[in-house]
Amino acid sequence: MSCLHDHSCEDHNCSADWSLHTHIDLSKVSALNEAVAGSVKSVFKPWNRRLDTSEGFLESNDGDPELLVFIPFTSDVKIKSISVVGGSGGTSPSKMRAFINRDGIDFSDAQNMQPVQEWDLNENLQGLLEYQTRYSRFQGVGNLTLHFPDNFGGDTTQIYYIGLKGEATQLKRDVVATIVYEITPNPSDHKTRADAGSLAHVE
Amino acid sequence: MVLEATMICIDNSEWMRNGDYAPSRFQAQADAINLICGAKTQSNPENTVGVLTMAGNGVRVLVTPTSDLGKILSCIHGLVVGGEANLTAAIQVAQLALKHRQNKRQQQRIIVFAGSPIKYDNKTLEAIGRKLKKNSVALDVVNFGESDDGKPEKLEALITAVNNNDSSHIVHVPAGQNALSDVLISTPIVTGDGDEGSGFVAAASVAAAGGGGLSGFDFGVDPNVDPELALALRISMEEERARQEAAAKRAAEQAAEQEKVRELASGSRDDTMAEPVSNSTLMVDDKGHNLTSQDDEAALLEQALAMSMDVAKSGTAPVVDTDMSDATVDDQELAYALQMSVQDSARDMSSQSEMSKVLEDQSFVSSILNSLPGVDPNDPSLKDLLASLQGESEPQQKQKEDKPEEDHDD
Numbered sequence: 206m207s208c209l210h211d212h213s214c215e216d217h218n219c220s221a222d223w224s225l226h227t228h229i230d231l232s233k234v235s236a237l238n239e240a241v242a243g244s245v246k247s248v249f250k251p252w253n254r255r256l257d258t259s260e261g262f263l264e265s266n267d268g269d270p271e272l273l274v275f276i277p278f279t280s281d282v283k284i285k286s287i288s289v290v291g292g293s294g295g296t297s298p299s300k301m302r303a304f305i306n307r308d309g310i311d312f313s314d315a316q317n318m319q320p321v322q323e324w325d326l327n328e329n330l331q332g333l334l335e336y337q338t339r340y341s342r343f344q345g346v347g348n349l350t351l352h353f354p355d356n357f358g359g360d361t362t363q364i365y366y367i368g369l370k371g372e373a374t375q376l377k378r379d380v381v382a383t384i385v386y387e388i389t390p391n392p393s394d395h396k397t398r399a400d401a402g403s404l405a406h407v408e
Numbered sequence: 409m410v411l412e413a414t415m416i417c418i419d420n421s422e423w424m425r426n427g428d429y430a431p432s433r434f435q436a437q438a439d440a441i442n443l444i445c446g447a448k449t450q451s452n453p454e455n456t457v458g459v460l461t462m463a464g465n466g467v468r469v470l471v472t473p474t475s476d477l478g479k480i481l482s483c484i485h486g487l488v489v490g491g492e493a494n495l496t497a498a499i500q501v502a503q504l505a506l507k508h509r510q511n512k513r514q515q516q517r518i519i520v521f522a523g524s525p526i527k528y529d530n531k532t533l534e535a536i537g538r539k540l541k542k543n544s545v546a547l548d549v550v551n552f553g554e555s556d557d558g559k560p561e562k563l564e565a566l567i568t569a570v571n572n573n574d575s576s577h578i579v580h581v582p583a584g585q586n587a588l589s590d591v592l593i594s595t596p597i598v599t600g601d602g603d604e605g606s607g608f609v610a611a612a613s614v615a616a617a618g619g620g621g622l623s624g625f626d627f628g629v630d631p632n633v634d635p636e637l638a639l640a641l642r643i644s645m646e647e648e649r650a651r652q653e654a655a656a657k658r659a660a661e662q663a664a665e666q667e668k669v670r671e672l673a674s675g676s677r678d679d680t681m682a683e684p685v686s687n688s689t690l691m692v693d694d695k696g697h698n699l700t701s702q703d704d705e706a707a708l709l710e711q712a713l714a715m716s717m718d719v720a721k722s723g724t725a726p727v728v729d730t731d732m733s734d735a736t737v738d739d740q741e742l743a744y745a746l747q748m749s750v751q752d753s754a755r756d757m758s759s760q761s762e763m764s765k766v767l768e769d770q771s772f773v774s775s776i777l778n779s780l781p782g783v784d785p786n787d788p789s790l791k792d793l794l795a796s797l798q799g800e801s802e803p804q805q806k807q808k809e810d811k812p813e814e815d816h817d818d
Contacts, residue, residue: 238542242573269542309512311543 223252225284225369230277237273237311240264240361245274248367255290255332255366262292263364270356272298272364273315277348284343284371287324290332291356292363297328298353301336306347315352328357332366343371410600413473413514414448414457415502416441418484419523421463421493423554428583433553434489436588437521440550443589444519445480447598456514458505459483462498463491463524469501473509493524499536503545516545519597522563523553530565537569546575548597552588575601646775 226249236245247260265272291297302320304310310318321343324336349369356362387394418441424434441459448455456473457480470483499518506516518540526533540547547570549563560580567578579595581588592598 237544266538266542269538271542311507313507 220252222370223288223368225278225282225371225373226250228278228280228282228373229369230279233277235275236263237275238265238269238271240266248274248364249276250366252332252368255288255368258365264292264296265362267361270298270353270359270362271312272353272362273310273312274351274353274364274367275310275348276351276367278346278373279377280373281345281347281376282369282371282373283340284338284346284349284369285340286335286337286370287351288329288332288335288366288368288370289326289364290329290366290368291326292359292365293328293330295357295359296361296363297330297357297359298326298362298364299355299357300324300353301326302352302354303338304350304352305343306345307350308348310350310352315350316354320352332368335368335370345374345376347377409452411452411511411514412448412455412517413506413509413511414444414455414517414519415473415505416444416457416459417498417502417518417520418459418461418487419463419493419521419553420461420487420489421491421524422489423524424489426553429552429581429588433523434487436552437523438484438487439587440521440589440592441484442481443592444598445477447600449475449477451600454511454514456509456511460498460501460505461487462493462495464488465491467494467497467501469505472505495520495522495526496528496532496536499540499547503540503543506545507543516543517548518545519548519550521550521552522559525554525556526559526562528562530562533562533566534569537566540570541572544572546570546572548576549578550581550588550592550597551578552581552583555582643775646778650775 229249231246231249234246234249239245241261241264244261245263248263250257250260263272263274287301287303289298289301300323302315302323304315304318305321322339326336327334351367353362353364418437420434424432424437426433429436445457448457454475456475458469458473459471459480460467460469470487471480474480499520502518503516506518509516537547547567549567551560551563563578567576570576577596579592579597581591
């Protein structure tokens, strides 16, 4: 399920479409099996800089083409399509599997679990290919995990750019963290306006 | 203060009965584990530590990663030595235990105590290492106990395969005088990566090494334990530093003049006079943590201060000396120089001693003022007050005092 742009990119502002990267929580982006720790952050940038490798790129360890990228967002997003720019010489990833709203996936989890959606990728050196998602499954995404199990035969897998197209809602899917639970209820902690004026109270 | 979940793999195989580490290998291991658990939980309260045994009836997890130190220590308590250690299975089980940690934000670390001989080949170990690296698990290895051929190399190969950005370490501990835990205290296995130096480690290292290894705090005293002592040490250190800085500036000023006197005079007296000055500059460079040696140097420093002050004041005196030496014999010039300096010092000593006392007090006062929260030492009214305290001191000296004050500004 891939499509090429059917218009010339000078007329249409493609950059504006691929704007979900601004909603990514870059400090919490992480990757497993990356050769240089932290290099995964350089992969998320504006669309017009997608071929720019001056800040580095994501590369897997030698001899092991698997990569796992964890992308948390600052608010819930709806993802319409994904674009991946890989390296040349067989280092582009050949498959992509996506998981939604799951924390702390590692390789054994990723290999055993059923992904929300998976794609066969083509080599996309110019970044013009995009892969559409089953939109109904990608509503309310708090974090996205992308697993690239294989590449086109290279020693390592190189990824220069990951683009996300879609919309951001302003909602945040938050984990319940600050609730105080009572072991026994104490009515004086739960005064209602009706009680405030009454004479009786329980100590 | 990195947030970490650690799994410790204990070797409780038959080889641990040996007594070459006092009291027995197993007991030394248990002490080392106590130390590591304490250090980890102290460095970050959210750190968790778990323990598993590698030998016995098989690999068994004694306690899953928890931050409860008592639970960890109590489960080491009843362990029995026996069986053969299974390193590969132990590492895999440790990895699994870490994978199911409650707080997914913790970094994963495995610490292995490798006391028994290793029967695996390099290839297997490297494969394990790569798998750990792929899942970003760090590995620390303590190589002790049996040292058959190839064991250190195998473990080094394992660490090289796991190592990502120097987060994995290996320590070889030979049998001997030092206890296992004493050797481990100074290694990054206990102190952690970077400049963590937790208070626990600093205090423990002071106790163990007798004040030698000050990794955490300035004076080997934990401010949490003894705040008054730490404060008193800090104030006296600052006072000493201010004095040394003032002396260094004066010494540097008249160092050039002293040079002339020194190279022309062959007498030993001048050399000894010059030495306190050079000593003081040396001491300034070596702003050591040794407060006791300052007492010995203090007398010399006083002398140097007096010497340098009278040289600064009467700047023409050494120039006159050098002129004289051209014309006269060395001994005579030496005697004349001695006479002049003795006269000057006799004259100025009385006023100097008072002034030096005031100076000391003033630097002490300024350091006290700096440590007070609400006082701004750059306040002009405060500066006037301090200037009046100094009395008839030259504006030059006041400048020097201001500089140490500003240096103390935090």
